[in-house]
Amino acid sequence: MRRWRSALLVVVAALAASVLAACATIPREGPVTRGGPVSAQDNPFGQVDYHPLGPGDGETQAQILNGFIQAAVSPETGYQIAREFLSSSFRSQWNPDASVTVDRAALRREPQRVNSTELNLQITPSAFIDQSGNYRAADSQAPVPLRYTFVKEHGQWRISDAPSGIVIDSDQFQNVFSPHPLYFYSPDYRFLVPDLRWFPSSRTTIATRIAKALLAGPSPWLQDAVVTAFPKGTQLASGSVVVTGGAAQVALNAVAAGADEPTVNRMDEQLTESLGTSASSVTLSIGGVNQNVSGATDAVQDPPVVSSPLVLKGGKFGFLSGKSVVSLGGVADQLVALHPTAATVSANGAAAAALAGGAAYAVSAALENPVMIDTRHGLIAPAIDSRGIVWSATRDARADFAVSAGDGATASLKAAWPDARQLLSFAISRDGTRLAALIGTSDGQSHLMVAGIVRDSTGHPTRIGEPVDLGGLGLSSGISLAWSDELSVAVLGVSPQGGTAIVTQQLGGTLSDPTAGPADGTVIAAGNPSSELWVLTSGGALESPAGNGWQTTATDVEVLATQQGRS
CATH class of the missing domain: 2.120.10.30 (TolB, C-terminal domain)
Structure with missing residues (x-):
């Protein structure tokens, strides 16, 4: 817990510093003036980026394992901090995006010794998230064993083999991950249909994750019940979505080039509604050409009913x-x-x-x-x-x-x-x-x-x-x-x-x-x-x-x- 408390203090100190810095600029005299607009992206408390610590000198295998699990809650720069706990040969092999296992008490579990270079961690999952962000509640409370192998590099223990994906404590999950509905259409385009996914709440990666998941299409169970405006093979041209001042710059490859106006409007609407929690507007380009979007379609989102029985x-x-x-x-x-x-x-x-x-x-x-x-x-x-x-x-x-x-x-x-x-x-x-x-x-x-x-x-x-x-x-x-x-x-x-x-x-x-x-x-x-x-x-x-x-x-x-x- 020492490592996690230290990491959390870094976050709290950073937030406090930003607030104090802002307070230092508040004038104490003079006329009242109108301030500029404030967006959700300007709120320092809207999203919290975790900054866990890397491995310390002389840490035991159990400490390295505990630090790795804690560090894996931060996806910043491709889970860079978490990878510091891995051996040089395994660092690029580990796939953190493969899955998420939400454990009922990950931070309070003691690993069991298998042999001199292996530890076994028994977890009790409450939920799982797959690589597409689909959430599934665990149907059993039976323990799941996870085995970790260690090797010494330059006199320090490092993890040389581990299961793909990350393990996160259920108490941390709601703070680290957030739900985001991706929007598709009913086959007649009358309705926008949500497909809920869960992604790490990182301000630098969330928009990209949402856009990539949207372009990949609906969840398997919705596959034939909904449609998308994006032609098959449509991908992000630059590999990422840049959000500046609340505006998301979405550049698509040329697969969708030549799409008619209704299709472009629908693509823009799907992006705008899906990115709504991370961006206030979308600027769309296809094959390097900026698109003139004439406005939203007539599709209805969340159809209302009369508020009387x-x-x-x-x-x-x-x-x-x-x-x-x-x-x-x-x-x-x-x-x-x-x-x-x-x-x-x-x-x-x-x-x-x-x-x-x-x-x-x-x-x-x-x-x-x-x-x-x-x-x-x-x-x-x-x-x-x-x-x-x-x-x-x-x-x-x-x-x-x-x-x-x-x-x-x-x-x-x-x-x-x-x-x-x-x-x-x-x-x-x-x-x-x-x-x-x-x-x-x-x-x-x-x-x-x-x-x-x-x-x-x-x-x-x-x-x-x-x-x-x-x-x-x-x-x-x-x-x-x-x-x-x-x-x-x-x-x-x-x-x-x-x-x-x-x-x-x-x-x-x-x-x-x-x-x-x-x-x-x-x-x-x-x-x-x-x-x-x-x-x-x-x-x-x-x-x-x-x-x-x-x-x-x-x-x-x-x-x-x-x-x-x-x-």
């Missing part, structure tokens, strides 16, 4: 306003006549999916009557996507999804949920590109899983991509889920301590701590902002968060419906 109450279907219900119009009358137990409504209110009398229905304002699309046993609440297509499924996780555009024709889609026993609840992202499912697994746990939705040129879904298991939710059993924003899913379930609990899982990120939910909660829905949640109880009470508890917003509510985002 959508309910069936007192013979009316619509948005709750105070104690009354304002009719939705469109499909409202048809839904009321169905007496549904669950419903999801399209963004414009002209179409809906409903569960009523043990059957799933597609409801459309363009048709006089609802169309029955699924009568299988064990149906759960259906969904409707951004294209107005209705999805229906049963609790049997092995069964196909039934999808219908409401014209009477129904197609079947298979979802290969891993280790699945039950499908408890599912929902489609507001941009229509991703399917989230609450799965009861064979070990009795509830997991959140996601998959990309692959569509044909007309927008009809043709395939559900390979699912990704985001891990256990810490609930005895799941009950209901809802998309709360473009990257987060809120889950209502049964707490291991009894009663209900709510957790929020960030796709490609972390799971929130559970908060107590209302007693007997059965359905969850979300509004704007994403923290705005509603829960319907089995007794018909609509509950919303109030301080540390829940407050009854309405009673005698028959259905709490889900809204799709507005484009």
Whole structure:
């Protein structure tokens, strides 16, 4: 710990010096004058660069190993400080970008002696990050052994062999790494779709890492569900992105030369939105030619919903306003006549999916009557996507999804949920590109899983991509889920301590701590902002968060419906 405290003091001293230097220039008399604009990049506390110490003379193998792990949190100049702990022959072979293992207590672990030149470090991973920045929670707390070999050079111990990647203590992880959504498009270019990645928060390398990852394309599970404006083979011409005064200079090779105006606008938009946390603007050049960008496209980012609960109450279907219900119009009358137990409504209110009398229905304002699309046993609440297509499924996780555009024709889609026993609840992202499912697994746990939705040129879904298991939710059993924003899913379930609990899982990120939910909660829905949640109880009470508890917003509510985002 001596080395880490010393390194941290260097950071603190540098920050203090910068603040004191700034204070020394503050005038104590004279007129008030307007200062210049301040950007996020000017904030010395916005990003902290760690400056760990290199190896000291006469350090033991254990001290060298500990110093190496601490130094590897700093990516500056290609992990130069960390490489000082390595032997001259191994220094260029070590690949720190191969992976990241987040350990629950890396800085407090004592290595075990294997022989005179080898140490074994037992770590307990909480998460992993791959070379593309994809985050994955560890599915086991079983120890993972890492072996390090040592050699003496000029009388000093150095590491001559080590696993690729870096190990970081979980307490340091949130300070050293930060999440960054990369933005791609839905296939129809109507929506910007986020793909969350994690990179070291270094002011000198973060923009380059983001741009390179964006150009490399989406994560494997999103590969066929989204598209990018960048032609295959597009790379950074200079190998890096330079950010000056908040402006990112992005120079691409000539692969994209000759792109038409809409494509250039989309490339610029993808870069601007993806680099938003590290740059305030982007200047784009292709093949050495500066591009004249005419402006953002019409693509919608994080489609909003109405900030009022959508309910069936007192013979009316619509948005709750105070104690009354304002009719939705469109499909409202048809839904009321169905007496549904669950419903999801399209963004414009002209179409809906409903569960009523043990059957799933597609409801459309363009048709006089609802169309029955699924009568299988064990149906759960259906969904409707951004294209107005209705999805229906049963609790049997092995069964196909039934999808219908409401014209009477129904197609079947298979979802290969891993280790699945039950499908408890599912929902489609507001941009229509991703399917989230609450799965009861064979070990009795509830997991959140996601998959990309692959569509044909007309927008009809043709395939559900390979699912990704985001891990256990810490609930005895799941009950209901809802998309709360473009990257987060809120889950209502049964707490291991009894009663209900709510957790929020960030796709490609972390799971929130559970908060107590209302007693007997059965359905969850979300509004704007994403923290705005509603829960319907089995007794018909609509509950919303109030301080540390829940407050009854309405009673005698028959259905709490889900809204799709507005484009």
